[in-house]
Amino acid sequence: MSAQDAAAARLREFTGREPDAVWSAPGRANLIGEHTDYNEGFVLPFAIEHRTAAAVALRDDDVIRVTSTFAPDAVGVSLAELDETIARGDLDWAAYPLGVAWALRRAAPGAAARGVDIAIASDVPVGAGLSSSAAIEGAVASALNDEWDAGLSPVSLARVGRTAENDAVGAPTGIMDQMASMLGVADAATFLDCRTLETDSVDLGLRREGLSLLVIDTNVKHSHATGGYRERRASCEAGAAAMGVPSLRDLSVGDLPRAQELLDDVTFRRVRHIVTENQRVLDTVWTLRSAGPRAIGDLLVASHVSMRDDFEISGPELDLAVDTALAAGAIGARMTGGGFGGAAIALLDDGQVADAGAAVTAAFAASGFAAPTIFTVRPSEGARRDR
Ligand code: ADP
Ligand code: MG
16 A cells, blocks of 8 residues: 555544545655765755655644554644643654644744644655655645645755754754655755755666666664764764864865864764765766766765765674675665664666675675665655645
8 A cells, every 4th residue: 555545544544534635755865975964065865766645634623633654642732732742852753743833833934824633654664764754744844834825845844844853853963854855856866055955956867777776774773863973963063163164064175184183083084074975975966967877886885985984874784785785786885874774775787686685685694684674766756745
């Protein structure tokens, strides 16, 4: 069953009513540009065909209720109490949809906000680095934007999603995921300048070239709200401050010798990852446009090496996934997403998908790792109203 059908069925079960409409937004994978988003740098993600759907029906009162096939409990709150409910911070998964409602009202104070029942279903794997969080935010933001006549643009809805995730959920993430989910285009990636929020669609040409993108989910769970992600952000901020720039975006590869003199070894390596990764994103866009997708393999591999050795956010499972995919003939491969688990992606010929997948599965078994989940992703369309 599609996520859209599952969401509509859940709404019927929950309310006995038909949805007014169903909206959906995709997860995303990041082709290249990792941890550059909150450093105001460049990223090149693409929306995937896995989507989260929100089936929605307006109510006659001011109560907003959310339910998901992902969680047993429905959560309800009156719009009048939304601020204090969000501030309490004890909403668990419901902080995503309710945080979106809260952030959308702040972004569009004139919106005709009213009570609403929201049922959510998804086929985006959760916690796999494919941004099920941006998908749920994008689906709910798109739905409420229409239902409440808020009139916000896709970019403004991406900001709403980010505000929900930062301030309601408490995960200090950048805006890449939401932009990719809102703005995706079939067989293209979204180049995003995270400082200006300027975007450009970059044709990937995978279909034309007979190429596939394989996702290897290590099934090692990560959490953005805690731990290493926060530490990396803090290192980047410290590095920028020590270098006297507002953000690491303002440094280029030519500044690295001075950074090495000024910074301690760990901070320097964190900075070097960001600075070189920004350059790799620009080089990837240029290479895609001038030479096509078969020419970007080395950039993908260099990105992985930088995350493994300088940013230190990979892990044995992710490294094995990348190394095995490359040994099986992939053009390029790298871990994708925030790191500390999650997924790797590999770019390879359509005809190599089955063998590469089998090789990775066998390598994981030989190393005593839990079995990975392996599937292909097609760069796909962004958030939309489905019906
Ligand atoms: P990722 O975005 O990489 O999948 P996150 O930790 O950022 O991982 O977001 C996952 C969280 O988002 C889940 O733990 C849950 O709270 C929420 N979430 C995602 N999808 C759904 C869904 N379909 N229903 C309810 N909550 C969801
Ligand atoms: Mg997320």
